[in-house]
Amino acid sequence: MKQILSGMGVSAGKAQGKVCLVLNRNDYSKFKEGDILVTTMTDPTMTLLMCKAAGIITDTGGLTCHAAIVARELGVPCIVAAQKATKLLKNGSEIHLCGDSGNIHLIED
Amino acid sequence: MVASKNLIKIKKLCKTMGDLISEGTPPVWPIQIYENEWYLYKYFIRNLFDTIQKLKNKKSYSEIAKLFKNPTRIAEFTYLLFGLSESDLKPNEKITLALDIIELVKCYRKKDPFCRSKKNLILNQNQINKIIKSKNFVKIDKNLEKEKYKKLISRINAALFSYCEFIHSGIHQNGHEFHGPYKLKDGRLLIVREYYDLKPVEVWPFSKRFKYKNIKIFEIYSGIDIFFDYTNHLVCSKPLSDHLEAFYIILNGSKVINKIEELEILLKNINSYFQKALFSTSNFKRKDWIKKHMEMRYWYLKPLKKLFGKDWKPPKKQYDHLNKKAKLGLKEYKNSIKIKNKLYKSIVGDEK
Numbered sequence: 001m002k003q004i005l006s007g008m009g010v011s012a013g014k015a016q017g018k019v020c021l022v023l024n025r026n027d028y029s030k031f032k033e034g035d036i037l038v039t040t041m042t043d044p045t046m047t048l049l050m051c052k053a054a055g056i057i058t059d060t061g062g063l064t065c066h067a068a069i070v071a072r073e074l075g076v077p078c079i080v081a082a083q084k085a086t087k088l089l090k091n092g093s094e095i096h097l098c099g100d101s102g103n104i105h106l107i108e109d
Numbered sequence: 110m111v112a113s114k115n116l117i118k119i120k121k122l123c124k125t126m127g128d129l130i131s132e133g134t135p136p137v138w139p140i141q142i143y144e145n146e147w148y149l150y151k152y153f154i155r156n157l158f159d160t161i162q163k164l165k166n167k168k169s170y171s172e173i174a175k176l177f178k179n180p181t182r183i184a185e186f187t188y189l190l191f192g193l194s195e196s197d198l199k200p201n202e203k204i205t206l207a208l209d210i211i212e213l214v215k216c217y218r219k220k221d222p223f224c225r226s227k228k229n230l231i232l233n234q235n236q237i238n239k240i241i242k243s244k245n246f247v248k249i250d251k252n253l254e255k256e257k258y259k260k261l262i263s264r265i266n267a268a269l270f271s272y273c274e275f276i277h278s279g280i281h282q283n284g285h286e287f288h289g290p291y292k293l294k295d296g297r298l299l300i301v302r303e304y305y306d307l308k309p310v311e312v313w314p315f316s317k318r319f320k321y322k323n324i325k326i327f328e329i330y331s332g333i334d335i336f337f338d339y340t341n342h343l344v345c346s347k348p349l350s351d352h353l354e355a356f357y358i359i360l361n362g363s364k365v366i367n368k369i370e371e372l373e374i375l376l377k378n379i380n381s382y383f384q385k386a387l388f389s390t391s392n393f394k395r396k397d398w399i400k401k402h403m404e405m406r407y408w409y410l411k412p413l414k415k416l417f418g419k420d421w422k423p424p425k426k427q428y429d430h431l432n433k434k435a436k437l438g439l440k441e442y443k444n445s446i447k448i449k450n451k452l453y454k455s456i457v458g459d460e461k
Contacts, residue, residue: 011348012346012347012348041137041138041158043138043139043274044138044271044272044274044275044383044387045382045387046337047267047268047271048384050267051264051267060131060134060137060406061134062132062134063132063133063342063344064132064133064134064338064342064344065133065134065136066138066271066274069270069342069343070267070270070271072343072344072345072348072349073263073266073267073270073349073350074263074264074350075259075263075348075350075351096434109138
């Protein structure tokens with residue numbers, strides 16, 4: 001496993017799964033249960049996706065942003081402020097994230 | 110010359126805001142919040158100020174505070190104080206407005222209006238005892254179906270949170286009041302989650318079809334630290350649902366639900382209604398969202414205006430103002446001292 005990114009861990013726990021980049025509403029239908037949701041910032045329109053996600057990573061945000069609050073409610077590991085997540089992570093890549101440390105590791109590209 | 114005790118109160122408010130804003134990030138959905146708020150500075154601040162002053166002639170702070178329904182909705186007005194220079198308030202009026210906000214919040218959060226203790230305590234011990242003795246609580250920690258209960262409660266909270274964020278244009282706190290944690294004798298924590306004004310029909314006509322006007326969720330947790338800040342963000346040390354031990358829900362002030370089938374129906378109703386609401390705004394342009402944000406702010410004053418027979422609706426000049434291009438709002442998000450000083454100067458001017 002190679003660490004490729006890090007951010008602020010805001011919802012504890014570990015998750016592993018395939019990256020699904022969600023950059024606009026057209027991407028919502030591509031998201032599958034158990035995927036890792038990767039986006040610039042979550043919003044209320046994404047809540048149903050967040051319920052299905054194994055983990056969540058956003059480019060921006062802090063301890064009290066939408067992604068952090070909803071992820072903690074759902075018990076889904078979440079890292080925010082990863083800054084380049086949507087640029088560095090590719091659709092379908094298998095990654096591991098730790099919502100405590102904020103570290104993201106690549107398992108398979 | 111401002112009385113020194115009043116300056117101390119204002120300084121505490123500014124420090125609270127400095128810490129709050131620097132630790133978080135401003136909401137950017139649907140519109141960056143400081144840009145959205147800019148449209149309220151010119152006319153709404155005056156409206157808010159005049160409404161409160163008029164009521165102060167007839168009502169106590171406590172009675173006025175009840176009209177806002179919960180402390181966080183009042184606390185949220187603090188953000189408007191950054192834009193005082195854009196309003197036509199005189200120097201002494203700016204200070205009065207800041208002090209009014211503090212006093213109104215204090216009516217609920219008596220000892221700690223700024224939540225510096227990281228708690229939002231608005232119930233007294235008698236009220237807490239009454240809740241704890243309720244036979245409606247379902248203990249889920251030893252229940253065979255505990256995982257199902259936990260999943261449903263967490264999804265209900267997530268759905269309601271998102272719905273509040275939607276109808277309040279990103280400022281979810283204007284639709285909920287989470288309070289506590291109230292420490293129980295055995296060390297467990299009671300949290301009360303009030304979701305209210307879920308049907309603001311005058312601003313969001315489709316909310317007429319939503320089944321729930323308000324939803325109250327009582328939750329008991331153990332083995333977890335839960336914190337609240339001045340504007341009602343919930344922060345916790347571990348995943349919330351893992352530590353939920355008991356709960357019950359009251360719908361519309363009277364109907365108690367605590368069975369799995371009832372929770373499933375509630376979640377289904379919230380989700381399906383919310384999807385319809387999202388669909389109805391799928392063609393919204395930027396200006397449409399700005400208009401809704403503005404209208405909701407005026408709508409919060411409806412119970413106050415009703416008392417002297419005034420219409421809550423924004424004046425025409427406010428709608429015309431939406432055509433202007435907003436100035437960029439608060440730029441410094443991460444420096445708590447700069448934010449504190451900026452807010453202090455906005456309220457008090459050059460007074461030391």
